[in-house]
Amino acid sequence: MKNELKHKTYSKMRHKWISLIAALALCLSACTEGYIDDIEFVEPGADNEAPEVTVNYPIEGTQIRVTEDVTSIEIDLEVEDDIEIETVIVELDGEEIARFEDFRDYRRFLGTVDYDNLTNGEHQLEVIARDLSGKETSTLVAFEKIEPYQPVYAGEEFYLPFDGDYTELVRIQTPTVSGSPGFADGVSGRAYSGAADAYLAYEAENLQSGEFSAVFWYKLNGTPDRAGLLVMGPPDESNPTAMNNRTAGFRLFRENAGGMQRFKLNVGNGSGENWFDGGAAADIDPGADTWNHIAFTIGTDQCTVYINGEVVSQGSFPGIDWTGCDILSVASGAPRFTGWGHLSTSSELDELRIFSRALSQAEIQDIMMEESN
Known part of the structure; x- marks a missing residue:
């Protein structure tokens, strides 16, 4: 009986040793077959490379636009x-703002630095990394915090200069960009350059006032022969793929008129629509290749369309309804005014300003003269 018990105990221990040896063999096999990283032996003093530094944000040339004079920034390196x-x-403008000396991974460091006192103007960021052998790498990044835009004109609620980006400067809005629009030389700096299926969409609820004006410069490309320019309209649930609900908001667009391009305004009053079509007076020659100043005003009792500071259409009006008009489309009728094919424009557009009041003709002419000088 004792011999049998001793034999069983020996057998169990033997199985345990066999299992342990098998596990060790499996581990060694995994190491040699690449299941874990190889450990590379390094001779003492064989540190041959200086550290590599990458600044993910801000990058060279970054322009920071906010409504405040002092803001915060998260540096990513x-x-x-x-x-x-x-x-x-990490140094900003020659002053140390952060230092790191403890690293979980001694070969790779991913870090962020929160800095909350960034002022207007140009700045230089420097990241200096040193390794144990004394080798050092320094990376410089120049960037700028743009001074907040101050509206130039009374009632100016929206300003889009198109100077290399699509940022609206009064409230610092960035649009949803559809398609692949670009930039061209403008009346002032750069200008929007249209493309097929391209347009910009901005949040528009803050633009819904009882009076409304918009002014901008436009260099006409007559192809396609009809297009939307500015649209703030409601959804069209009955025609979701070809919207054309004109009971609220406005639609400024152009279309062929005997080889010329005629500019028209449609405004919804809640129960119906009102048209402002100046006929031949609102025509522009698509072959002229010149900048024209376009403007329209929506008052409580009258709407007016201007080309180059002159009235081309005007009429009485009961007042605008803004129900559902939460999107401003720039350079296309899409997505809310597509039922008649007024899609994206291939033309150029510059210096778009929107106001919460109806500008007078003299004010429109003053803006036009100021921007053209």
């Missing part, structure tokens, strides 16, 4: 070294 990182120092 990465450092790698072949042996071991010793220190990472």
